[in-house]
Structures are given as structure tokens and as C-alpha cells.
Amino acid sequence: MKHNGNEAMAPIHGRRRVVPVAAGLACVALIAACGSDSGATGGDLPNEGPVTISWYGSDERNAAVQEVVDLFSEENPDVTIETQPTTFDGHWDRLSVQSAANNLPCIPAMQSRYQARYEDRGSLLPLDDLIEDGTIDVSGIPEEILESQRAPDGNLYSIPKGIWYEGALLNVPLIEEEGATPPDPGGTWEDYVDWAIDTQPSISDDRFAISASGGSVTQFQVFAIGRGESLFDDGEAGFSEQTLVDWFDLWMRAVEEGAAPSGEVTAEYQGVPTAQSMMATGRNLVSFTGDNNMPDFQRTLDQLDLGQVSLAPAPTGGPAQVVGANSWAISDNCTNVVDSAALIDFFINSSEGAFILETQTGLPPVSAILEEMLASPDVDESIKDRITLYDDLRESGAVIDVWPDGTQPLITQLSTAWEEVVFGQSTSEDAAAAFMAQVETALSGL
Incomplete structure (x- = not known):
């Protein structure tokens, strides 16, 4: 599952003032001058x-x-x-x-x-x-x-x-067993959702072509990166409010077309271990997660004889990843x-x-x-x-993305915002505006 590593890596901005390698080595030698001397x-x-x-x-x-x-x-x-x-x-x-x-x-x-x-x-x-x-x-x-x-x-x-890095997981054997053609592993988010909507009518009633990812902050981060944006940028939100609106709207379209599980179905699996998730039990044919979760998915799929997950690059339209x-x-x-x-x-x-x-x-x-x-x-x-994919990412300039202090609650807050949208309690626009305010509060240190 290699991809074209020749495109430029989109920047991912987090808490870090990234120290140049030479400066980092100087800090090793002169640690007192660079920060704490408690080592x-x-x-x-x-x-x-x-x-x-x-x-x-x-x-x-x-x-x-x-x-x-x-x-x-x-x-x-x-x-x-x-x-x-x-x-x-x-x-x-x-x-x-x-x-x-x-x-x-x-x-x-x-x-x-x-x-x-x-x-x-x-x-x-x-x-x-x-x-x-x-x-x-x-x-x-x-x-x-x-x-x-x-x-x-x-x-x-x-x-x-x-x-670990974010990617798309495809259960190709199960997709083909359902008589469908797997999605293009190099596609964008919109391509994946279009594929899911086209594929859903031909698959079993208890299965969904794609997972509902509207509440995943790491997947939204990938979506923003695909637009040349980021999650955080020098103490501010690195993405536009419209980008988040578009994210919510994309997943509402998948849910409303029946290609992704509804809020009620997703809630049934809230908080369950990875090995008991919809992807692991064969109810989702395509999902999005960190690559290190693959062993947990596959362990259950093997026990149930429900196919094999394979990894594709995160759907950014290019090599950028989280x-x-x-x-x-x-x-x-x-x-x-x-x-x-x-x-x-x-x-x-x-x-x-x-x-x-x-x-x-x-x-x-x-x-x-x-x-x-x-x-x-x-x-x-x-x-x-x-x-192999990780090697490609590093060659493209990928480094570890460290979040700023105080932003950790955003993981739950985006999930809550998505739940309000999918259950009809809020519009995409209102939920996006509320989340943007939460990002600003988190980054302000208040």
C-alpha cells in the first residue's frame, strides 16, 4: 500500500516551537541555557x-x-x-x-x-x-x-x-464478498463517502459501507490538512469554521443516505474496546483510525472469519498524515x-x-x-x-505532532458537537461555531 511520496508534506502545527536539529543538539550540551536544569x-x-x-x-x-x-x-x-x-x-x-x-x-x-x-x-x-x-x-x-x-x-x-499514523482501513475480502468493488485507496474523503453511498444498496442490511467519523478529532485534523490547514497554528485554530461545517455536512450526508451508521447505532458501540467495534465485528467495511489499532481489529475478524483489514493512506488527496x-x-x-x-x-x-x-x-x-x-x-x-508507508511519510517530511497543553478536552468536545448534529439538536453551522470557541478557550489557557 504505497503512495506517491513526491508531493510536499503539508505542515502540521501543534504546541511545538520545533527546535532545529542543530539547536536541539546544542541544548543537549548546554541544557541549563536551554531550559530546566533539573536533569x-x-x-x-x-x-x-x-x-x-x-x-x-x-x-x-x-x-x-x-x-x-x-x-x-x-x-x-x-x-x-x-x-x-x-x-x-x-x-x-x-x-x-x-x-x-x-x-x-x-x-x-x-x-x-x-x-x-x-x-x-x-x-x-x-x-x-x-x-x-x-x-x-x-x-x-x-x-x-x-x-x-x-x-x-x-x-x-x-x-x-x-x-502511529492515521489511515484508512479497508476490509477488502468482506467488500468483495458483498459483491462490491473496493474504494480507490488514494481517494479523498469525498471520494470515500461517494463510494459508500453508491455501494450501500448492494450490501447486507446489518452492515455499513463506511464508519461515521464526524466526531473524530484526529480524522477531522486529516481533513483540514487535506485543505492546506491544520488543527493548531501558533496559538490559534489552524482551520476555518467553514472547514468544520463541511466536515459535519459530509458525514451527515453519509448517515442520511444510510451508508454510515446513525447516531443511535454509533451510540451502541460508544466506549467499547477496539476489538469489539463495528469494524472488528464486520459491521463496517471501511473505517479510519491509527494504524496501530490494526492488530486489535484483525484479531476479532480472524476469530469471526470476517475478512482482512488493509491500510491505505489517510484520504487527504496527498501524502500528508497525522x-x-x-x-x-x-x-x-x-x-x-x-x-x-x-x-x-x-x-x-x-x-x-x-x-x-x-x-x-x-x-x-x-x-x-x-x-x-x-x-x-x-x-x-x-x-x-x-x-513502508511510514518510511514514505518520513521521506515526505512527517514528524510527530504534539498537541498544546489544555487542548486534550477537544477530543471529547468535537465528539459531543458531532452528536448534537447527528441527533438533530444542532445545525452544522452552530456546532462548528461552538467548537471554534472551545478551541480558542483551550489555546488561551483559560
Whole structure:
């Protein structure tokens, strides 16, 4: 599933004042001049007590991460590790409480939409000195990917453990079983919706040609990028109000034509795990999500013998995508930085660990491990397709998109705005205006 990587990558603006690579390296050497001087080095690294580590995911994903942690424990029997896996929403709820009490786990999992909250509020330890002295080896991570996670104060607080990007998922075998022709994987959002409306009359009554994505802020971000806009831009909304109106109208057309599930049907699946979603259970033929969700979808589809999902580029009309990262950080209150850093280093650089995870937390950030996966006969072709597309994205200039602090509620707020539209409680115009006001409030810091 490759695409033409020759077009220019549309810019994605988030919280970051992106530090040029040369300036970023200068910050590593002169960290006090670039920001906080609280990073620990050499003999002053705290090394007492157990290493607590917290992360999020589905049951299967959490079990895979636990297996990697156990592998580290086997090789380091003197290190005591206490694990705290949970669901995605549960993780952030718990971290909010722990952060307020200055009691974060030593290694809290971070994510590019959420990490700024903890970086900006002094909850995390700057990692630059640990990187400079080789305690955490990041030499295998492409510099532009690593540097895109650098905070505006010049420090690096989070190191990616898995890269993900938004894309279109097509269940081609199930589409063909329904007697339909798959959509053009290089199409735009409008092309996908047109295809769904044309296809719906020929498929089973309990299935929908396409998922209703009106409430997904990451998918709306992709839509805006396709118009040369962005989600955030230098402290302001990077998209026009009309773009959001058009987004709502696009999905209302799909719902009204019966090609996408109604609000009532979608509500039945609200909050269910990925493995129980409409796409995973064969009720949607095409959906849009982060590529790292593919294993959860496919696991259920295999159990039900309901086809195979394949990945296509996000429908922007070009190569621009939203690229995010699941990351590891070390809390500022951690009392065992030595072993925490060793565990993070192992997680990033262990080839064996990466093969255990099977990209469930995202694609490994280390290029050599990705190359090893591409060469391995034991790695599924769908994973190899994802790696190939990711390589294309990087060559086109894609970097990790980190959201500004305070914008995280927008995830729920856009979903609520869409619900009001699809249930007839608001017009697209009124819902878009209300959401624009919420974006302005979020970015103002109020």
C-alpha cells in the first residue's frame, strides 16, 4: 500500500516551537541555557526502591507490554518492577490524580496528544543528560522524529516507544464478498463517502459501507490538512469554521443516505474496546483510525472469519498524515532513575521486545529494528505495508505532532458537537461555531 511520496508534506502545527536539529543538539550540551536544569546525570542519579511503570491499551496490548517488561526482569533480576497497566482513558485519569499529588509512577506512558500537560507543569524529568551520556541510547531513532518531541523550553521529556499514523482501513475480502468493488485507496474523503453511498444498496442490511467519523478529532485534523490547514497554528485554530461545517455536512450526508451508521447505532458501540467495534465485528467495511489499532481489529475478524483489514493512506488527496507517538517518560518524583532509564533503553532498543509487541504500541522508533521486521519472514505483510508507508511519510517530511497543553478536552468536545448534529439538536453551522470557541478557550489557557 504505497503512495506517491513526491508531493510536499503539508505542515502540521501543534504546541511545538520545533527546535532545529542543530539547536536541539546544542541544548543537549548546554541544557541549563536551554531550559530546566533539573536533569540528573552520572553519580547524582537516584537509585532507590522499585521501578513503577504505568501504561495503557487493550488487554492483548497490555499483555504484550508486560511480556517485554518481564523479559527485562529476566535479564536484570536485581531490579524490582511494579506494573500498572490500564485502559487508555483510565491511564490519563489516574495520571492526573497522581500528578497533582506529586506521585507519578517512575515511568509513565505518554502520548503525543497528552504529554504537554505533564511536560509543561514540571511533572517529568528532562532526559537530555541521560541521552548525552548514553544511559538511554536514541542513536537508532531518526533525528527529526526524536527532535519533534522536544518541548518549547528546549528539553526532551518523552522518548517514542511506538509511532502511529492515521489511515484508512479497508476490509477488502468482506467488500468483495458483498459483491462490491473496493474504494480507490488514494481517494479523498469525498471520494470515500461517494463510494459508500453508491455501494450501500448492494450490501447486507446489518452492515455499513463506511464508519461515521464526524466526531473524530484526529480524522477531522486529516481533513483540514487535506485543505492546506491544520488543527493548531501558533496559538490559534489552524482551520476555518467553514472547514468544520463541511466536515459535519459530509458525514451527515453519509448517515442520511444510510451508508454510515446513525447516531443511535454509533451510540451502541460508544466506549467499547477496539476489538469489539463495528469494524472488528464486520459491521463496517471501511473505517479510519491509527494504524496501530490494526492488530486489535484483525484479531476479532480472524476469530469471526470476517475478512482482512488493509491500510491505505489517510484520504487527504496527498501524502500528508497525522503522525503521533506513544512514548516513555521518567517522572520528576522518581526515586530510581537509574533502573527506569535502563528499562526505557531496553524497551526502545530490544529487537526481541519489538517482535513480542508486533507493533501493538506502534511501529518501533529504531530504524534498524524496522528494517529487521521488513526482512523477517515471520512478520505479517500488513505490518510490512505499514512500515513502508511510514518510511514514505518520513521521506515526505512527517514528524510527530504534539498537541498544546489544555487542548486534550477537544477530543471529547468535537465528539459531543458531532452528536448534537447527528441527533438533530444542532445545525452544522452552530456546532462548528461552538467548537471554534472551545478551541480558542483551550489555546488561551483559560
